[in-house]
Amino acid sequence: MKEQLEEMLTEMKDAAVQMALHCGKLQLAAFRSNNIGIDTKSNVYDVVTKVDKACEDYLLAEISRLYPTHSVIGEETGQHLHAESEWAWVVDPLDGTNSYSQGLPVFCVSIGITYRGECMVGVVYAPYLDELYTAIKGQGAWLGKAGSERINSLHVSAKTALKECVVASGFPYDKATHPVNNIREASIVIPQVRGFRRMGSAAYDLCCTAMGTIDAYWEYNLNLWDVCAGQLIVSEAGGIIVPLAENRKISIIAGPEKLVRLLQETLTHC
Ligand code: IPD
Ligand code: CA
Numbered sequence: 001m002k003e004q005l006e007e008m009l010t011e012m013k014d015a016a017v018q019m020a021l022h023c024g025k026l027q028l029a030a031f032r033s034n035n036i037g038i039d040t041k042s043n044v045y046d047v048v049t050k051v052d053k054a055c056e057d058y059l060l061a062e063i064s065r066l067y068p069t070h071s072v073i074g075e076e077t078g079q080h081l082h083a084e085s086e087w088a089w090v091v092d093p094l095d096g097t098n099s100y101s102q103g104l105p106v107f108c109v110s111i112g113i114t115y116r117g118e119c120m121v122g123v124v125y126a127p128y129l130d131e132l133y134t135a136i137k138g139q140g141a142w143l144g145k146a147g148s149e150r151i152n153s154l155h156v157s158a159k160t161a162l163k164e165c166v167v168a169s170g171f172p173y174d175k176a177t178h179p180v181n182n183i184r185e186a187s188i189v190i191p192q193v194r195g196f197r198r199m200g201s202a203a204y205d206l207c208c209t210a211m212g213t214i215d216a217y218w219e220y221n222l223n224l225w226d227v228c229a230g231q232l233i234v235s236e237a238g239g240i241i242v243p244l245a246e247n248r249k250i251s252i253i254a255g256p257e258k259l260v261r262l263l264q265e266t267l268t269h270c
């Protein structure tokens with residue numbers, strides 16, 4: 001039974017990797033061209049491109065071809081639910097659209113596969129960097145490259161003092177109107193840490209946290225597709241994820257336990 005489940009998860013991970021690599025090709029084909037078709041969504045800060053939509057259309061078609069009974073939750077097209085299925089694919093077809101639309105290189109596709117609401121497989125691919133992050137529940141987290149057999153096992157940072165850390169975070173699209181916009185919080189954390197990065201992709205921030213190149217990460221007001229795969233990649237790399245705020249959709253701190261607790265102490269007293 002256990003072996004059967006493991007085989008199934010590996011098969012789904014391999015399928016998700018192929019899909020992520022294809023999305024990466026679509027993203028690179030239009031990157032820094034004048035053919036990305038930029039539009040806005042909830043407000044002027046929240047952008048979407050033709051490439052976000054093309055990647056999501058491809059993912060939907062491919063998931064329903066290979067796993068016709070599975071549900072899909074996608075950022076651009078919402079929920080495609082199969083009541084009888086306990087499996088759901090949670091996809092962000094292009095995470096880091098703002099950077100992508102500017103011609104900046106940190107962007108990725110994120111695919112999480114959940115069983116009864118729990119993420120079992122996470123795949124994040126950043127095509128410009130050719131970084132492929134994968135994790136399977138209970139089996140570890142890995143970094144590889146497209147078409148390469150070589151993979152490295154991921155481990156969160158071993159640091160224990162905030163002053164030695166480089167941390168990452170982000171700011172929500174409703175930053176101009178919502179009081180919990182992370183600006184005060186970031187201004188309190190920044191003097192306490194060695195470095196602060198705003199890379200513009202929550203999924204990539206989580207992968208860097210899993211790898212320890214970012215020591216810890218926090219953000220308010222995220223959506224499931226931003227974090228589904230990345231959270232599993234962090235926990236399979238030995239990190240923890242704790243909730244940060246109520247009534248701000250998904251708000252989290254991620255990283256090694258010691259640093260998460262230190263950040264939690266600072267952020268909850270802001
Ligand atoms: C955004 C990125 C960004 C985060 C935003 C997300 P999108 O996703 O992950 O880093 O700060 O909250 O919405 O819009 O590029 O898919
Ligand atoms: Ca996103």
Ligand code: CA
Pocket residue numbers: 052075092093094095096097
């Ligand atoms: Ca997106």
